[in-house]
Amino acid sequence: MAPSEGDGNDGGHRVTAGTDAGTELTRRTGHELGRLLRAGEVSSREITSAHLDVAERQNRAINAWLTIDRDRALADADAADGRLAEGRRAGPAAAGAL
Numbered sequence: 001m002a003p004s005e006g007d008g009n010d011g012g013h014r015v016t017a018g019t020d021a022g023t024e025l026t027r028r029t030g031h032e033l034g035r036l037l038r039a040g041e042v043s044s045r046e047i048t049s050a051h052l053d054v055a056e057r058q059n060r061a062i063n064a065w066l067t068i069d070r071d072r073a074l075a076d077a078d079a080a081d082g083r084l085a086e087g088r089r090a091g092p093a094a095a096g097a098l
Contacts, residue, residue: 045077
């Protein structure tokens with residue numbers, strides 16, 4: 001299984017929220033995202049941004065959310081990244097809260 005298929009093996013490369021990598025992030029499990037966060041291979045902001053992109057793109061068709069507060073979600077992700085940088089636990093929201 002290739003790393004992009006969600007096996008949690010990133011091949012030692014940093015995962016970023018570019019187009020394909022952003023999709024890859026949204027297909028990872030919470031456990032995989034937590035491991036990537038702790039290893040410094042991805043940030044809470046990158047995870048959150050990837051999920052927001054998908055939510056905003058798909059919401060036009062499915063209307064699953066009344067509102068998506070991108071600014072607040074990214075501010076929360078930045079705060080989680082700050083806690084991680086200080087060596088503190090960031091909590092479950094660090095892996096992409098909407």
